[in-house]
Amino acid sequence: MRLKPMQTKQGFKTQQGFSLVELMTASALSLVLVAGVATIYMGSRQTYNARDELSTMQENARSAINALTKHLEHAGYTTPAHLPLAKAFYVAGDTVPVSKSCGGGADSLVINPVNLVQTDDNNAASGTGDTISVVFYADASLGVDCANSATPASCQVASAPNPDYSRVYNSFYVDSVGGxxxxxxxxxxxxxAIPVAEGVEAMQFAYGLDQNDDGTVDTYLDATAVKAASRWYQVRTIKASVLVRSREPVFNAAEARNYTLLETNYNRNDRYQRTVHTAVIYLRNLAVYEGGA
Structure with a gap:
């Protein structure tokens, strides 16, 4: 009897590894994939940041325009008594009456001029633009300044011994806090002084004049031209333009850009995003105001 030789079955095939070329190719493809994902992520993040900053800038611009409109439109309010007011704007050469009381001695400083600025043009090189200051008389219906500080009843026109002490001044300007x-x-x-809108980097004003008293604005001039012509009494509107900056840098690298506020150009070369916003403020009190020059 012949015995068959024992045969062993191969349960598994011999495993074969990747070649060096295949490993290098796979690594390269992985790096390309990771780089692509990273690029998409960074792009999405930058887009999100830009949109977030833009939303904030628009909100800050609305706050600025609303504050300017709310308080500048009080210019020239002379109460139902129509008290005389030479100008509805505080400009260079004007005197601010200062009094610690309205006669009774119990009121705090009635008019504090320490932080007031005059209505003036500033060259774009200054970086912050124009300043503006308006004047009106305080009574029971309108006696609060732009910082929400009320005029005491004894200093309002119905009670004050001198109507000059019933004046309220509101000034607006641009400055920085912590950069x-x-x-x-x-x-x-x-x-x-209090901040009313963040991110406002510069502002410009133009004053609409009704030169023939027909109820229509004929031309817009800057403060210097209005003052030179002694035509503050003809001002009926204010055109306000603000340059608003993002809180944080948005662009990957500095970009040189030019922004035009009315007729004034501002050049910037950095990573911040900016927008320009313009509005016309109607001075309803001056539409019927008859003052001096």
Missing amino acids: MPNLFCAGSRTST
Whole structure:
């Protein structure tokens, strides 16, 4: 009897590894994939940041325009008594009456001019643009300055021994806090100016004049031209333009850009995003105002 030789079955095939070329190819493809994902992520993040900053800038611009509109439109309010007011704007050469009381001695400083600024043009090189200051008389219906500080009843036109002490002044200008530009309000009833809108980097104003008293604005001039022509009494509207900056840098690298506020150009070369916003403010009190030059 012949015995068959024992045969062993191969349960598994011999495993074969990747070649060096295949490993290098796979690694390269992985790097390309990771780089693509990273690029998409960074792009999406930058887009999100830009949109977030843009939304914030638009909100800050609305706050600035609303604050300017709310308080500048009070210019020239002379109460139902129509008290005389030479100008509805505080400009260079004007005197601000200062009194610690309205006669009774119990009121705090009635008009505090320490933080007030005059209505003036500033060259774009200054970086912050124009300043503006308006004047009106305080009574029971309107006696609060832009910092929300009220005029005491004894200092309002119905009670004050001198109507000059019933005047309220509101000034607006641009300044920085911790490197962040802000629109500031300085009220004559307040000892400290307060920021009212963040990110406002510069502003410009033009004044609409009704030169023939037909109820229509004929031309827009800057403060220097209005003052030179002694035509503050013809001002009926204010065109306000603000340059608003993002809180954080948005662009990957500095970009040179030019921004035009009315007729003034501002050049910037950095990574911040900016927008320009313009509005016309109608001075309803001056539409029927008959003052002096």
